[in-house]
Amino acid sequence: MEMLENRTYDELEVGQKAEITHQVSERDLLLFAAVSGDVNPVHLDEQFAADTPFKGRIAHGMFSGALISAAIACELPGPGSIYIGQELGFLRPVRLQDEIRVELEILEKLPKNRVRIATRVFNQDGKQVVDGVATVMAPTERVSLPRPAIPAVSLAG
Numbered sequence: 001m002e003m004l005e006n007r008t009y010d011e012l013e014v015g016q017k018a019e020i021t022h023q024v025s026e027r028d029l030l031l032f033a034a035v036s037g038d039v040n041p042v043h044l045d046e047q048f049a050a051d052t053p054f055k056g057r058i059a060h061g062m063f064s065g066a067l068i069s070a071a072i073a074c075e076l077p078g079p080g081s082i083y084i085g086q087e088l089g090f091l092r093p094v095r096l097q098d099e100i101r102v103e104l105e106i107l108e109k110l111p112k113n114r115v116r117i118a119t120r121v122f123n124q125d126g127k128q129v130v131d132g133v134a135t136v137m138a139p140t141e142r143v144s145l146p147r148p149a150i151p152a153v154s155l156a157g
Helices: 026-036 046-050 061-074
Strands: 003-005 017-023 082-090 099-110 114-122 128-137 144-146
Touching: 017 061, 026 061, 061 082, 061 099, 061 114, 061 128, 082 114, 099 128
Parallel strands: none
Antiparallel strands: 003 144, 017 099, 082 128, 099 114, 114 128
């Protein structure tokens, strides 16, 4: 069974890195629109999106932000982390079927168990699509637990 394990503030070091990858699917865009309420047709309507500067549908910018959140919560520092803040710059569009890689890197240890983390997202061509920095309160106690399954969700209703 795959485990979720964190790194405590004391275990974190400047330069430590972690990453996750995710292929963007139609289901992702539909579920994100349903949860967020962001039904901008540039995300959901191919005909509308074809007439935009992107020439096709793109993922919600904050979908990449959500994947950054998942990487922080599950990888670095991991379970028990508390998000304090996030700066994001959207550099390129993320498209359906893109294989995106979220990279985290500890930039600085701050007082009160806080750390600054570089949050970078790249597409399958190695082009950076998001650049940012998160401030996170790192856990102070070690945690290791079974990784819960991602809940099955129906698009109906």
